Amino acid sequence: xxxxxxxxxxxxxxxxxxxxxDCVYETRDTTYYLFWYKQPPSGELVxxxxxxxxxxxxxxxxxxxWNFQKSTSSxxxxxxxxxxxxxxxxxxxxxxxxxxxxxxxxGTRLHILx
Amino acid sequence: xxxxxxxxxxxxxxxxxxxxxxxxxxxxxxxxxxYQQALGQGPQFIxxxxxxxxNGRGNFPPRFSGLQFPNxxxxxxxxxxxxxxxxxxxxxxxxxxxxxxxFGPGTRLTVL
Numbered sequence: 001x002x003x004x005x006x007x008x009x010x011x012x013x014x015x016x017x018x019x020x021x022d023c024v025y026e027t028r029d030t031t032y033y034l035f036w037y038k039q040p041p042s043g044e045l046v047x048x049x050x051x052x053x054x055x056x057x058x059x060x061x062x063x064x065x066w067n068f069q070k071s072t073s074s075x076x077x078x079x080x081x082x083x084x085x086x087x088x089x090x091x092x093x094x095x096x097x098x099x100x101x102x103x104x105x106x107g108t109r110l111h112i113l114x
Numbered sequence: 115x116x117x118x119x120x121x122x123x124x125x126x127x128x129x130x131x132x133x134x135x136x137x138x139x140x141x142x143x144x145x146x147x148x149y150q151q152a153l154g155q156g157p158q159f160i161x162x163x164x165x166x167x168x169n170g171r172g173n174f175p176p177r178f179s180g181l182q183f184p185n186x187x188x189x190x191x192x193x194x195x196x197x198x199x200x201x202x203x204x205x206x207x208x209x210x211x212x213x214x215x216x217f218g219p220g221t222r223l224t225v226l
Contacts, residue, residue: 033212035214037217042219043202043219043220043222044116044217044219045157045204045206045217046217047116047215047216047217050214091156093156096212100161100162100169101147101162101172102157102159102206102215103159104157104158105156106154106155106156107155107156
């Protein structure tokens, strides 16, 4: 069975601090995809990143970076120099190869305090 | 913005009624997936349509049904509404199976 665990329910940090959101996943598939989505108060899920299970390279996009480690089944997300606009719920998610559905974690609510 | 649109934005229904939610997929996308997001939870997969055929279904009862049209827009129908059906319903489109899904703004359904 596929499962995504986001152990941090809620995090609060002061603006400009770095923050890491944890994600641990379970799957028996050898080929799978991992995602991060952001959900601001408006409710729309905003796509941030997709990683293929065969690509363990870390990725950086501006202030965002992702650390994918197959050995620990983790796909963590770090925001550097956080800003108030980063306040949102962040979801880690998983899908199998040619799969129909995306399995979401329960999300981490991030508060960036001014 | 993703180009995925949903209507209506908000809806209030009473228990036992029926509801239809609509989704227009992003240009060039032939796959539409529907998710239910209860308050404080992650989205749960309802079903997916690929080229007008149901491609997969999550753990939802048959009173949740759907359609996809030749222009790849889609409808989600829910019959015999229950209080627990109150949720944000999200539609996502993609350019094929296992491709990245891009989400619309959602329809918030309240069942009284």
